[in-house]
Amino acid sequence: MQKPILWEDIILDRAASIATKGKQKNKIRCDTDSVAGAVSQRACVYCGARVVLNPVTDAIHLVHGPIGCASYTWDIRGSLSSGAELYRNSFSTDLKEQDVIFGGEKRLARAIDELVKKHPAKVVFVYSTCIVGVIGDDLEAVCKAAASRHNIEVIPVQSSGFIGNKAAGYRAACDALLRLIKPNKPMKRTKKPVINYLGDFNLAGELWIIEDYLKQMGVTVNVAFTGDSSYQRLKKTTSAALNIIQCAGSMMYLAQQLKEQYGIPYFNVSFLGLQDTSDSLRKIAAYFQDEQMQARAEALIKRETERIMPELAWYREKLKGKKAAIYVGGGFKAISLIKQFKEIGIDVVMIGTQTGRREEYETINELVNEGTVILDDASPSELEKFMTEKGTHLLVGGVKERPLAYKLGIAFIDHSHDRKHPLSGFVGAVNLAKEVYATLCSPVWNYL
Amino acid sequence: MLDCTPKEIKERTGGVINPAKTCQPIGAMYAALGIHRCLPHSHGSQGCCSYHRMHLSRHFRDPIMASSSSFTEGSSVFGGGANLKTAIKNVFAIYNPDVMAVHTTCLSETIGDDLPTIIKGAEIPEGKVVIHANTPSYQGSHITGFSNMVKGMVNYLSTASLETKKEQVNIIPGFVNPGDMREIKRILKVMGIKFIMFPDTSGVVDSPMTGKYEMFPKGGTTLAELRDTGNSKVTIALGSYASGDAAYQLERKCQVQPLIIKTPIGIKASDEFLMALMNKFTVDIPPELAEERGQLVDIMTDTHFHFHGKKVAIFGDPDIVIAMTEFLLSLGMKPIHVLTGTPATGGAIGHTVGNFEQEVGEMLKQAGVAGRVKAAGDLFELHQWIKNEPVDLLIGNTYGKYIAKAEDIPFVRLGFPILDRSVHSYLPVVGYKGAMRLLEMISNALLDRADRDAKDQDFELVM
Ligand code: SF4
Ligand code: SF4
Numbered sequence: 067m068q069k070p071i072l073w074e075d076i077i078l079d080r081a082a083s084i085a086t087k088g089k090q091k092n093k094i095r096c097d098t099d100s101v102a103g104a105v106s107q108r109a110c111v112y113c114g115a116r117v118v119l120n121p122v123t124d125a126i127h128l129v130h131g132p133i134g135c136a137s138y139t140w141d142i143r144g145s146l147s148s149g150a151e152l153y154r155n156s157f158s159t160d161l162k163e164q165d166v167i168f169g170g171e172k173r174l175a176r177a178i179d180e181l182v183k184k185h186p187a188k189v190v191f192v193y194s195t196c197i198v199g200v201i202g203d204d205l206e207a208v209c210k211a212a213a214s215r216h217n218i219e220v221i222p223v224q225s226s227g228f229i230g231n232k233a234a235g236y237r238a239a240c241d242a243l244l245r246l247i248k249p250n251k252p253m254k255r256t257k258k259p260v261i262n263y264l265g266d267f268n269l270a271g272e273l274w275i276i277e278d279y280l281k282q283m284g285v286t287v288n289v290a291f292t293g294d295s296s297y298q299r300l301k302k303t304t305s306a307a308l309n310i311i312q313c314a315g316s317m318m319y320l321a322q323q324l325k326e327q328y329g330i331p332y333f334n335v336s337f338l339g340l341q342d343t344s345d346s347l348r349k350i351a352a353y354f355q356d357e358q359m360q361a362r363a364e365a366l367i368k369r370e371t372e373r374i375m376p377e378l379a380w381y382r383e384k385l386k387g388k389k390a391a392i393y394v395g396g397g398f399k400a401i402s403l404i405k406q407f408k409e410i411g412i413d414v415v416m417i418g419t420q421t422g423r424r425e426e427y428e429t430i431n432e433l434v435n436e437g438t439v440i441l442d443d444a445s446p447s448e449l450e451k452f453m454t455e456k457g458t459h460l461l462v463g464g465v466k467e468r469p470l471a472y473k474l475g476i477a478f479i480d481h482s483h484d485r486k487h488p489l490s491g492f493v494g495a496v497n498l499a500k501e502v503y504a505t506l507c508s509p510v511w512n513y514l
Numbered sequence: 515m516l517d518c519t520p521k522e523i524k525e526r527t528g529g530v531i532n533p534a535k536t537c538q539p540i541g542a543m544y545a546a547l548g549i550h551r552c553l554p555h556s557h558g559s560q561g562c563c564s565y566h567r568m569h570l571s572r573h574f575r576d577p578i579m580a581s582s583s584s585f586t587e588g589s590s591v592f593g594g595g596a597n598l599k600t601a602i603k604n605v606f607a608i609y610n611p612d613v614m615a616v617h618t619t620c621l622s623e624t625i626g627d628d629l630p631t632i633i634k635g636a637e638i639p640e641g642k643v644v645i646h647a648n649t650p651s652y653q654g655s656h657i658t659g660f661s662n663m664v665k666g667m668v669n670y671l672s673t674a675s676l677e678t679k680k681e682q683v684n685i686i687p688g689f690v691n692p693g694d695m696r697e698i699k700r701i702l703k704v705m706g707i708k709f710i711m712f713p714d715t716s717g718v719v720d721s722p723m724t725g726k727y728e729m730f731p732k733g734g735t736t737l738a739e740l741r742d743t744g745n746s747k748v749t750i751a752l753g754s755y756a757s758g759d760a761a762y763q764l765e766r767k768c769q770v771q772p773l774i775i776k777t778p779i780g781i782k783a784s785d786e787f788l789m790a791l792m793n794k795f796t797v798d799i800p801p802e803l804a805e806e807r808g809q810l811v812d813i814m815t816d817t818h819f820h821f822h823g824k825k826v827a828i829f830g831d832p833d834i835v836i837a838m839t840e841f842l843l844s845l846g847m848k849p850i851h852v853l854t855g856t857p858a859t860g861g862a863i864g865h866t867v868g869n870f871e872q873e874v875g876e877m878l879k880q881a882g883v884a885g886r887v888k889a890a891g892d893l894f895e896l897h898q899w900i901k902n903e904p905v906d907l908l909i910g911n912t913y914g915k916y917i918a919k920a921e922d923i924p925f926v927r928l929g930f931p932i933l934d935r936s937v938h939s940y941l942p943v944v945g946y947k948g949a950m951r952l953l954e955m956i957s958n959a960l961l962d963r964a965d966r967d968a969k970d971q972d973f974e975l976v977m
Contacts (some may be wrong), residue, residue, distance in 0.1 A: 075891060084549040100560060103604030105553075110561020132620050132651040132857075133530060134537025136523045138565035140913070154916075155894075159529040161652045166624055177528030185518055196585075196621040197558055197652070227561040228621060230583045446577065446608070450727050464566045469577045475725040514725045 081492060084441040084448070085431075097339070104436045105445045107393070107466055108420045111225035112195050114235020117143060117483075119191055119223065119242060121267045121292040122300065124150035126187045128157040128462065130174050130205070135227075136160075139155050144483045145268045148294055150399030156220040171203050178212040178220060191242060199226030219297075222243050224315045232395070232420045237298065242293065244327075247303040255305055255330065257287045259354045260484040262306045264321055265398075266292025266337075267314030269483065272490035276337050283351055291317060304328045308353060310335045310346075315421060316394035331359055336398070337490040339404060339406035339498075340371065340378070370492040379412065381499035386411035388506060390460040391453045393418045393467055394481055397426025403432045403462060403481065410499045415456040418444045447469050460506055475514050477505035519894060519920070521737035521901045532913065533893035534829050535855025537651030538659030539617050540566040541689060541756075543580055545663035546615035548695075550734030553611040555884035556596055557627065558619030571933040573690075574719040574939050579729055581605050585621060595621050602804045604645060611730060612737055616646040617663060623650035635941040643737065645670040656930075657755050657831050658867065660689045660862070664760040667712060667958025671737065672744040680742075682708035683794065684749040685772065686757035688777055688833050689930060690944065692716035692733075698752075698778070701788070704802050707795050710739045712744060720940055744768030748794050753777040753833025754789070754868040755856060757801040766878020777833045778840025778944045779952070781810060786947075806946040812973045813953055815852045818846060820957050827851035827900055829893065830929035838928065839874055840908065842883045843948065845956075847907075850885040851899045852878075857890035893917065907960060924959040928952075 075495050112135055117295070120143045122128060129136035136158030147153070159177045161170050178190060190212070192203050205222040213220040223242045225235050237333060266273045273293040287308040291301040294439075307333035309324055321332040333353075335346035344367045351363040377463040390412050392403050397419050404414050414434055418441035419426070430440060439452045453461060453476060461471040464482035471478040479501050481489065487497040539556055545552035545612050563582035570578040581604075583589070583597040598616070602703040605614050616629060630647045638644055647666035649659040664686060685702070687695050690973075695716045700708045717733020731805050743749070748771045749764050751757035761772035773794070778787040788799060813947035825848045828835055832854045842849045852874050860867050870889040878885045885898055897917045900908075918925035932938050942948040961977050968974070 100582070101604060102601075103555070103581050104584070105579055105581045105607070106560055106561050107564070107582065109564040110559055112565070113561050128529075132537055133533050133535060134540070134562065134565065134620075136530070136653045137533050138537035138569055141533070155518075157529065158533060161534070161620075162652070163652050166620075166650075166652050173528055175528075180524075180526050180528045180529075184520060195625050196561075196619070200621060200624045229587055230587070231560070296516030306556050320775070386898070446579065447729065457551040466564075466571050469571055469575055470727065473577060473721075473723065473727045475723070500802045503895075514723065 068278070070281065072136060082404045083443060084439065086437060086439055089184055094110050096419055100443055105447070106305060106443055107446070108443060109130065109232050111232065111235040111238065112193055112225040112227050113139070113229050113238040114232035114316070115193060115225035115242070117267070118239035118292060120153055120238055122144035122149075122189070122191070122295050122297070123153045124149060124187055124189075125153060126157060126181050126185055126190040127153060127193070128159065128177060128181060128190055129193045129195065130161075130170065130198050130203070131193075132161045132197060133158050135195045136194075142483055143267065145293055145487065146271050147268075148274075150296060152187060155445070157181060166197065166201055167332070169203055170198065172207050174203065174208050178208075179188070182216050182218065182392075187218065188471045189221065189246060191221050191223050193225050196227040199229065199286065202504060209416045218387070219246060231421060236239045236316040237319050238321065240317070243300070243320060244323055246297075246300055247324075249301070250303055253302070253305045255328070256307050258307065259356070259359065260288045260306050260311055261285060261308045262324075262352070263287050263307055264311040264332070265288040265317040266290050266293045266490070270485055270488040272337075272421045272488040272494065275488055275491040275493055279347060279352070279366060282366050283347065283355070284356070285350060291320065297397040304330070306330060309330065310350065313338060313396060315423065334403050338399070338402035340409055340492065340495045341405055342402055343491050344371070345496070372495050374492050376462050377496050378499055382409075382411040382505050384503055384507060385499070388412050388459045389450070389460040389464060391416035393449055393461065393463045393496050395464065396422050397422035397430065400431065401426060401480060406498060409495065410502065412460070412502070414424065414438060416452045418440070418442060418449075428475075448475065460502060477502075477508070477511070479505055488493070519897045519901065520839065521898065523895070523898045523902070526725060530892045532892055532897075532916075533598055533855055534853060534893050534896070534913070535655035535657075536569070537620075537656060538649035538654055538662065539619050540569060541579075541656035541659030541661070542615070542617035542647050542663035543567075544570060544715065545713045546617070546666075547578070547718050548668070548715040548734055549613050549615065549740065550736045551612035551730040552579040552615050552734060553609055553613070555582070555605060555607055555614050555616045556580055556619060557594060557602060557616050557629070558621045562619045562621075566670065569728045569931055570719070575936060576719045576721060577727070578719070583622070593625060594627045598627070598629075598632050599636045601830065603631075604639060606639050606642055609729060612642060614642070614644045615663065616644060617649045617659065618647075619637060620651045623648065643670065646782055654867070656855040657833070657856045658691055658860035660756050661759045661867065664713060665732045665763050665945045667740055668760050668763045668767060669739040669744070670949070673741050674743045674744040674767050674770075675741075677759050679747040679770070680708070680745045681795065682710065682746045683791070683888045684697065684743045684759055684764065685711040686710050686749065686751045687711060687714070688751075688753035688756035689831060691939040691942070692718070692720040693938075693940045694763070694944045694948065695943045697945045697948060700804065701945055702791070704800050704832070705788070706800070707791055707797060712740055713742060734822070746770050748773060750775065750787075750790060752838075755832045757833075758867065758880055776840070777837045779837035780844060780949055781807070781814070781946070782844055783837045785951060795828065799877055803946065810946045810949050811832065813847065813950055814827065815906045817953065817957055820960055822865050823847035823848065823906040824907060824911060824960065825850050825903075826907045827896060827905045828908075829853040829855075829891075829896055829914065832856050832868055832889070834929050836870065836873055840877055843877060848883045848885070849878070850883065850889045850905065851896060851901060852885060853891040853896045854889050855892060883945045898920075909954065913931065926955050926959050
């Protein structure tokens with residue numbers, strides 16, 4: 067006889083990372099290291115840095131390390147480009163045992179030289195992986211020398227996997243971006259409604275949808291971080307009048323730095339769901355204190371809302387009362403999803419993230435219904451336990467969660483890199499409902 | 515996207531562009547999943563483990579479980595011994611597997627954690643087993659990692675406990691899909707030969723949908739079977755790269771006779787597999803398999819003119835590519851570009867595991883085909899070759915789709931990983947049945963293309 071899995075053991079060790087919304091206020095433990103031996107859904111520093119920087123379309127993204135780290139990140143981000151496609155290649159120094167013994171600096175320098183000759187890029191990002199951190203290659207020096215040899219920018223990204231978690235990688239990416247942004251001579255900030263859009267990676271072309279809304283209002287997107295961005299556009303960052311941030315988890319630090327160093331104000335927005343999208347457009351129009359712009363925003367919101375309402379209402383009718391579980395990377399997405407599900411009549415009964423921050427968990431706690439389970443850095447077993455207990459019909463997650471949901475006979479939607487439809491804006495609100503409906507109401511579940 | 519690949523080929527020494535391989539731990543993880551009730555454990559930082567699970571999930575579309583030692587800065591300075599000990603305790607307390615299969619990553623290798631000593635000093639519950647393999651990713655590839663973990667199974671588990679060997683065969687199937695493993699097992703059953711296949715991921719990564727989630731599904735080679743491998747009369751290793759080492763180790767440790775043959779892809783390699791079994795065990799080819807072979811030959815004659823003289827580029831894992839090249843040649847095709855990302859050395863430094871270039875080169879020479887062959891290559895280079903000498907067909911894993919699109923070449927997906935198609939992992943490419951499936955895939959790809967490109971007046975009903 068096999069000993070049954072002891073849920074108590076899990077709960078005991080992880081109790082502080084799991085909470086149930088109730089009368090008294092819960093503080094959830096987050097931002098901690100995972101337990102050794104746990105099956106965690108988390109990724110590493112390099113992963114965080116790579117996902118943030120990868121959408122810079124005309125950069126050479128060179129991974130300094132053994133082959134794996136580059137292999138697994140080859141074109142998996144799903145960020146679309148309107149121009150250059152260089153970022154979709156996979157470049158690695160493919161370190162060998164000799165490099166580990168004698169250091170990998172020479173090989174790195176050679177790799178940069180060869181790549182730059184082949185691909186006339188203006189910027190090379192060099193990512194350090196765990197092993198580089200341990201063997202102690204002087205990335206900074208190698209990059210500096212290469213930069214002056216080729217007269218381009220070669221920027222080291224300090225992303226050794228073990229120095230923290232994914233969130234530390236976001237920060238490393240932002241640091242790299244700040245180096246790239248830094249103007250030779252101070253740029254004049256424009257008074258015109260020209261903004262930077264932080265925290266959209268143009269998955270399934272989402273950036274283009276938002277850019278279009280803003281254009282209709284009379285707002286120009288200067289550069290997006292980092293969806294469909296390029297060296298030239300990034301260089302103009304400091305001329306914008308305002309920064310808006312969608313994915314705060316990855317971009318808050320950059321926004322703060324841009325404020326501190328260049329005086330660009332910022333605020334958070336969200337273009338996920340009907341309500342958030344409308345609110346965000348209004349907030350932007352209000353910021354510029356331009357009545358005409360505000361009127362245009364209202365017209366846009368009215369037109370789009372009227373257009374999608376009948377469709378959403380239809381889905382709402384079909385989906386009413388279904389229960390969803392959410393397990394995503396960051397807190398921003400989790401919060402937006404709760405609101406979005408409310409719009410289509412779905413109750414969230416379990417919600418968790420890999421790297422949510424304390425404030426985000428507080429907001430989540432305010433938004434969800436009583437009895438909802440909230441958890442940080444969950445293991446698949448925990449996800450299973452709570453989804454089953456709560457009678458969940460649908461899971462929102464990423465690659466690793468999909469087969470788990472299916473095995474449990476639970477519907478699933480991807481809200482990560484593998485999604486094929488834009489989920490932003492008014493269009494996105496309908497797409498989400500459509501996707502949820504397609505999986506929740508599929509006849510396949512009848513064959514279980 | 516690959517438009518920027520220049521035609522002119524220049525020597526490169528700085529690294530890899532668009533890899534045709536990945537790192538050792540993922541192979542070790544996959545092999546470990548082929549043990550019944552086993553939890554693979556990655557001794558390193560979380561990222562690697564997460565990437566490996568993600569990649570395997572994408573290929574198999576099944577939950578892939580593995581725990582991690584979750585290294586932090588402290589562990590990388592002071593060593594990961596404490597992490598591993600805690601991990602071992604936690605894994606058995608929380609997930610309760612029968613076996614925990616630990617593999618290293620670049621990080622734990624570089625800081626030099628001594629796994630055998632750490633494991634010996636760890637608290638392992640009664641009746642449970644911890645095995646390990648060293649899988650530094652700066653050597654070899656995912657195939658080497660697979661090989662090393664299978665060798666680890668032999669090191670820890672195989673025991674020669676009987677005076678005389680049993681009339682049974684050990685089969686090491688190599689880094690193939692569960693669908694292939696099922697097919698190999700079917701062949702052995704039809705032949706009436708007792709066997710132990712290890713590892714065996716069927717029933718683990720292609721488990722049926724029951725509405726219940728099982729952390730440890732029904733499949734996998736059991737501990738008792740793994741121990742009993744030392745009592746078998748012979749080991750047949752399919753593919754020298756992924757399976758050879760373990761077979762030799764089993765010979766050294768338990769005096770089980772090793773036989774290294776090709777992965778049975780295509781008619782010739784399948785014949786060889788059956789002949790080997792026939793020779794070692796006095797059995798005849800059962801009518802069922804003879805009939806399948808007859809059907810395969812029938813299909814080959816029906817369609818041979820589709821294939822004849824067509825130029826092919828093929829890349830992927832060495833054992834698969836070697837066998838597949840042979841099959842292409844038997845169809846009258848011309849595999850003119852043959853490449854693997856896996857180097858000929860791996861495992862321990864400088865240790866030679868196979869000889870891809872020589873083996874394929876020999877085959878091409880005998881068939882009178884002039885082609886380029888390379889081990890430790892990348893897809894950038896393959897693309898350049900194709901630009902210099904175009905082909906009618908490309909065969910390889912999902913990453914080949916970029917080249918196929920850029921050069922507008924019909925494309926057949928074969929090998930690991932296949933991330934953008936489903937069902938492939940359930941259906942075999944090995945044995946006569948598998949060869950039939952390959953023929954269907956190849957001829958459909960070529961004929962769909964002919965239909966697509968045909969002018970109205972050339973468009974025909976029958977092809
Ligand atoms: S660090 Fe090493 S083991 Fe980890 S993913 Fe990269 S290559 Fe593979
Ligand atoms: S080696 Fe380090 S950087 Fe690379 S994937 Fe693993 S944890 Fe991340």
